Amino acid sequence: MAELELDRVGMSYGNTRVLHDVSLQVPDGRFHAVVGPSGSGKTSALRLLAGFARPDAGQVRIGGHDVGALPPERRDLGIVFQNYALFPHMDIAGNVGFGLRMRGAGRAEIRRRTGEMLELVGLGGLGARYPDELSGGQQQRVALARALVIRPKALLLDEPLSALDRKIRQEMQLELRRIQREAGVTAVIVTHDQEEALSLGDRLTVLDAGRVCQEGPPFEVYNHPASVFVAGFLGNANLFAGRVRAAAEGRVALKDAEAVGLHLPPGTAEGAAVTLCIRPERWRLAADAEGPGLALAGPIRHLHQTGETGNGAIDTPLGPVAFTVLSPALGDLATGKPVTLHATPRDIQVL
Amino acid sequence: MIRSRTGGPGVARALRPAEWPRLALMAPATALLIAMVAVPVAMLAWFSLLSGPGVSGAVTGREWAVMLDRPQLYGGLLLRSLALGLGATALCILIAWPTAWALSRHVAPRTRSAILALLIIPHLTSALLLIYAMYVLIAPGGPMMTALAALGLAESRDTILFTRWAVLLMLTYMYLPFMVMALFAAIERIEPTVLDAARSLGASGWARFRHIVLPMTLPGLMTGLVIVFTPAAGSFLEARILGGANGMMFGTLIAEQISRANNQPRAAAMAITLLAVILLLLGVFRLLAMRAFPGAMRRPGAHGSGGWGG
Amino acid sequence: MSGVLWRGWVWLVLALVYLPILALIAMSFNASRYGTFPFEFTLRWYEALAENRRLWEATLRSLWLSLAVAAAAGAIGTMAAVWMSRFGRGGARAMQGLLVTAITVPWLILAIAILLAALWVGVGRGLVTLFLGSLVVAMPYAALVVATRLQGLGPDAGLAARSLGAGPVRAFLLVTLPLIARAVMSGVMLAFVITFNNFPLHFFLAPFGFNTLPMEIYSYVISGYVPDINALSAIILGGAVMLGLAVMGWRRLRGG
Numbered sequence: 017m018a019e020l021e022l023d024r025v026g027m028s029y030g031n032t033r034v035l036h037d038v039s040l041q042v043p044d045g046r047f048h049a050v051v052g053p054s055g056s057g058k059t060s061a062l063r064l065l066a067g068f069a070r071p072d073a074g075q076v077r078i079g080g081h082d083v084g085a086l087p088p089e090r091r092d093l094g095i096v097f098q099n100y101a102l103f104p105h106m107d108i109a110g111n112v113g114f115g116l117r118m119r120g121a122g123r124a125e126i127r128r129r130t131g132e133m134l135e136l137v138g139l140g141g142l143g144a145r146y147p148d149e150l151s152g153g154q155q156q157r158v159a160l161a162r163a164l165v166i167r168p169k170a171l172l173l174d175e176p177l178s179a180l181d182r183k184i185r186q187e188m189q190l191e192l193r194r195i196q197r198e199a200g201v202t203a204v205i206v207t208h209d210q211e212e213a214l215s216l217g218d219r220l221t222v223l224d225a226g227r228v229c230q231e232g233p234p235f236e237v238y239n240h241p242a243s244v245f246v247a248g249f250l251g252n253a254n255l256f257a258g259r260v261r262a263a264a265e266g267r268v269a270l271k272d273a274e275a276v277g278l279h280l281p282p283g284t285a286e287g288a289a290v291t292l293c294i295r296p297e298r299w300r301l302a303a304d305a306e307g308p309g310l311a312l313a314g315p316i317r318h319l320h321q322t323g324e325t326g327n328g329a330i331d332t333p334l335g336p337v338a339f340t341v342l343s344p345a346l347g348d349l350a351t352g353k354p355v356t357l358h359a360t361p362r363d364i365q366v367l
Numbered sequence: 368m369i370r371s372r373t374g375g376p377g378v379a380r381a382l383r384p385a386e387w388p389r390l391a392l393m394a395p396a397t398a399l400l401i402a403m404v405a406v407p408v409a410m411l412a413w414f415s416l417l418s419g420p421g422v423s424g425a426v427t428g429r430e431w432a433v434m435l436d437r438p439q440l441y442g443g444l445l446l447r448s449l450a451l452g453l454g455a456t457a458l459c460i461l462i463a464w465p466t467a468w469a470l471s472r473h474v475a476p477r478t479r480s481a482i483l484a485l486l487i488i489p490h491l492t493s494a495l496l497l498i499y500a501m502y503v504l505i506a507p508g509g510p511m512m513t514a515l516a517a518l519g520l521a522e523s524r525d526t527i528l529f530t531r532w533a534v535l536l537m538l539t540y541m542y543l544p545f546m547v548m549a550l551f552a553a554i555e556r557i558e559p560t561v562l563d564a565a566r567s568l569g570a571s572g573w574a575r576f577r578h579i580v581l582p583m584t585l586p587g588l589m590t591g592l593v594i595v596f597t598p599a600a601g602s603f604l605e606a607r608i609l610g611g612a613n614g615m616m617f618g619t620l621i622a623e624q625i626s627r628a629n630n631q632p633r634a635a636a637m638a639i640t641l642l643a644v645i646l647l648l649l650g651v652f653r654l655l656a657m658r659a660f661p662g663a664m665r666r667p668g669a670h671g672s673g674g675w676g677g
Numbered sequence: 678m679s680g681v682l683w684r685g686w687v688w689l690v691l692a693l694v695y696l697p698i699l700a701l702i703a704m705s706f707n708a709s710r711y712g713t714f715p716f717e718f719t720l721r722w723y724e725a726l727a728e729n730r731r732l733w734e735a736t737l738r739s740l741w742l743s744l745a746v747a748a749a750a751g752a753i754g755t756m757a758a759v760w761m762s763r764f765g766r767g768g769a770r771a772m773q774g775l776l777v778t779a780i781t782v783p784w785l786i787l788a789i790a791i792l793l794a795a796l797w798v799g800v801g802r803g804l805v806t807l808f809l810g811s812l813v814v815a816m817p818y819a820a821l822v823v824a825t826r827l828q829g830l831g832p833d834a835g836l837a838a839r840s841l842g843a844g845p846v847r848a849f850l851l852v853t854l855p856l857i858a859r860a861v862m863s864g865v866m867l868a869f870v871i872t873f874n875n876f877p878l879h880f881f882l883a884p885f886g887f888n889t890l891p892m893e894i895y896s897y898v899i900s901g902y903v904p905d906i907n908a909l910s911a912i913i914l915g916g917a918v919m920l921g922l923a924v925m926g927w928r929r930l931r932g933g
Contacts (some may be wrong), residue, residue, distance in 0.1 A: 027666060066563075066567060068563060068566075079411065087566075088563070088566045088567050089566045089567070089569050089570055089571055090567075090569070091567075092569075093567055094567070094568075095563070095564065095567040097560045097564055098560075099558065099560060101558060101560035101561045101563065101564040102561075102564075103561060103564075103565070103579060103583075104561075104583070104662075105582045105583055105585075105660060105662040105663035105665070106662050107662060110662065114565070114568050114570075114578070115568035115569055117578075118568055118569035118570050118574060121567055146665065162564075162566075162568070163568075166568060166569070377885075389760060389764045390755065391756075391845050392756045392759055392760035392764070393756070393757055393761075393768070393772065395753045395756065396753050396754065396756065396757035396760075396772070396776075396816060396820060397757075397772070397775070399753065399809070399812060399813050399816060400775045400776070400779055400813060400816075400817075401775075402809075403777070403791060403809055403812075403813035404779045404782065404787065404790075404813055405775070405778075405779065406794060407787075407790035407791045407793065407794035408782060408786070408787070408790045410790070410793065410794055411786075411789075411790050411793065411795065414793050414797070421796065422793050422796045422797045423797070436823060462690060465683070465686055466687055466690045467689045468683070468687065469683035469684060469686055470687055472683070473680045473683035473684055473687075474683075474684060474687060481925060481927070482687060482691060484921050484922075484925055485691060485695075485918070485921070485922075486691065486694060488917050488918050488921040489694070489695075489698055489914055489917065489918065491874075491917065492870075492913055492914055492917045493873070493874040493876065493890075493891050493894070494874060494876065495874075495876055495891050495894050495895060495898065496894070496910045496913060496914060497697070498898075498908060499701070499894070499898050499906060499910055500697035500698050500700065500701040500914070501697045502898070502902070503697070503700055503701045503704050503712055503902065503907065504696065504697040504700040504701070506712055506902060508711065508712070508713035508714065509700070509704070509712050509713070510700040510704065510714075511700070511705065511715050513713075525898040530726070538802060540694070540697070543690075543694065544694070547690075548711075550736075583687065593781060597781055597783055598783050598784070601783025601784075601785055601786060602783070602784075602785070603877070604876060604877070604895075605784050607899070608899065616783050618783075621785060621786075621789065622785065622881075625792065625881060629819075631793055631796065634789050634793070634795055635789070635790075636792075638729060638785075638786045638789050638790065641783075641786060642782065642783070642786050645783070655925075
């Protein structure tokens with residue numbers, strides 16, 4: 017177990033710079049999510065940690081030591097690949113025991129530890145099967161067991177759940193969390209799936225175009241995105257462009273509406289262009305718009321229910337605005353019915 | 368590898384055609400294969416028991432007695448042929464393996480297909496031309512010996528022509544591209560992340576080869592063995608043209624039973640012996656491979672058989 | 678760095694494969710009757726080749742034989758492949774086993790087996806024996822090439838056509854055949870190449886007096902260095918490589 021660090025690393029493929037001055041610090045035993053769209057450099061960051069790539073600038077440290085000169089086979093990291101990369105010609109026990117074999121462990125020890133690890137991931141008794149005889153979720157567990165059995169200094173997960181279907185993916189998210197805690201291992205997961213990043217990480221780093229956009233606890237990053245990109249990438253967001261009319265009163269003019277009493281970032285000047293970010297679930301259905309914040313009214317454009325919540329949108333002069341309410345509230349609503357949505361200053365993020 | 372696939376039992380039944388067109392489709396091929404391969408090869412056993420010349424003599428088993436009587440000649444020649452076949456196969460593997468690996472992992476896809484095509488094209492023309500080309504190259508006073516003489520490495524009149532080394536060289540040359548193809552197909556099926564995974568688990572370069580790459584290319588290697596060792600051990604033309612007396616092969620002697628000695632039963636006996644020994648050796652190799660890497664050979668063709676024979 | 682070494686190895690192997698061929702082509706322009714040096718440029722052997730009627734007649738014979746065999750192999754092989762993909766089930770495995778076995782038996786042994794069987798039947802060497810023997814060697818290649826394509830295709834297109842009311846024959850001709858046309862063509866070409874070059878089969882099965890091109894070449898080569906054959910080999914080998922490069926270049930142009 018050890019802490020993982022990228023210290024101001026830069027990296028290029030040929031003439032393309034894929035990482036600029038990226039730093040990442042994962043304390044011992046924590047689960048860190050690196051999230052970004054494809055091409056954001058998140059996989060390159062993982063390859064740097066794993067040792068499959070070398071940085072042009074900066075340092076990669078594991079447990080405080082610079083590992084720049086260590087090849088992947090000597091870094092003692094467990095890696096779970098997107099396609100699992102199981103060895104098709106070895107049975108499950110052979111796959112899981114491979115790392116121990118490479119470390120010269122004895123037969124009995126390999127059998128014992130492999131068995132224990134298969135129990136931990138819930139695959140006890142399947143050691144004699146071959147990878148192509150397992151379901152996607154089971155293969156995923158084998159990949160995890162194979163990476164963990166060597167008691168790695170840290171676990172690196174490269175889009176580990178993207179090949180699974182939705183239900184199994186959610187189940188595996190919980191499993192992943194449980195296993196990581198029980199093993200007490202430092203873990204970094206790289207994903208483009210914001211939901212996965214938000215639910216798995218103790219902290220998360222948002223990457224875009226090879227740069228760190230924001231870093232912090234998931235709740236913090238979700239509720240206080242630092243940029244329009246982060247707001248749009250992590251979850252759904254209604255974004256409204258506006259101009260500051262009176263900084264002291266927190267008054268911002270939108271195209272056809274006005275928000276009052278907003279918490280503007282300190283030092284925001286009069287006339288500055290800002291973007292308001294309101295998550296769909298932050299809206300309240302209001303009979304009439306009172307109090308500070310922003311109120312928008314319009315007829316309901318569409319509605320649909322997804323289990324415990326309902327999603328909808330209203331037509332406003334600012335364009336369609338998405339909202340989410342709990343299912344019981346949907347009963348009073350119908351397409352075409354005019355409603356007013358209200359968000360308090362606490363619900364509005366000014367970017 | 369060929370599975371019949373139908374849209375589901377109901378659909379299949381509704382659309383199933385009458386019996387006769389089905390039979391008409393497979394009948395010519397089946398009749399041909401049985402009449403021209405299965406029956407003649409099986410009848411070799413019968414012919415080998417007759418006394419020659421021709422194939423209408425009495426059953427005496429004389430030719431087997433003659434062959435068993437002179438184990439030095441026939442056994443020795445058989446062993447030499449097998450050794451030449453195995454040697455050529457081994458050389459092919461040694462040269463083809465790094466070539467296939469380099470093509471798969473270190474050459475851009477466009478160049479790769481061009482190189483593969485260039486490798487195979489000359490070998491799609493007559494084997495005779497390639498043998499003759501080798502003859503011209505290594506003939507005494509020819510281009511290679513002249514070049515070696517110019518470097519002071521050999522006399523220009525020296526040559527390996529008409530020795531078994533010329534036959535070995537030729538057999539390797541003849542089948543190298545086919546081995547490259549078989550191994551390339553197998554190597555292409557190894558996903559790069561599988562090797563990354565092995566690496567992250569602590570496998571060094573040699574360990575990755577030994578535990579991942581070798582077993583995963585084993586089915587391709589087996590295919591290569593079938594398409595290289597079988598014809599190499601059963602060849603006669605290479606030895607006839609390049610081998611001289613010193614480089615004779617079992618196949619050369621079989622051919623001469625027909626073309627010179629007019630002893631058809633002995634040709635049959637020798638042909639059966641050669642075929643049986645080749646098939647036996649292939650079976651042994653297969654067993655060894657299965658014992659060494661049970662998982663890799665688990666289901667022939669499931670992952671990585673480069674062709675039909677694997 | 679290591680990439681350079683790997684690539685260097687590939688080019689080295691390619692160069693070694695072409696060394697005998699280039700040497701042969703070079704020597705076809707050398708005046709020496711015994712293939713020795715010093716090198717002296719001449720086109721004499723090409724002229725001699727042009728006047729060698731025996732070789733040209735043998736080439737024509739080989740062409741006719743190979744065309745006939747390739748056409749038959751394409752037809753029979755395609756039929757077998759369709760049967761394997763559509764109706765075969767268990768039978769498909771048996772058929773595949775037969776096809777692979779036919780390919781695996783060394784040509785020398787197969788040629789002798791066929792010759793002896795033909796003698797036993799009372800036919801012996803002859804055009805029919807030669808044709809059928811060549812056919813059984815070439816047909817499996819055509820069948821397996823088409824079968825591989827059909828396997829990749831699946832039965833859906835044919836079934837769709839039939840659900841729209843096309844009879845089995847029309848469904849095959851209008852839907853399946855166009856989809857596998859390229860594979861059939863490849864199979865036919867492969868059968869042609871294999872038949873054209875199958876010296877062992879020609880040597881044992883051709884009727885006396887019916888010398889194919891490989892047999893003619895053999896009769897020259899067996900006696901040693903023959904400059905005319907240098908010229909012929911240079912044309913065939915050079916032509917094959919040029920043709921291959923041209924096809925590749927054309928495909929690349931068409932593929933963008």
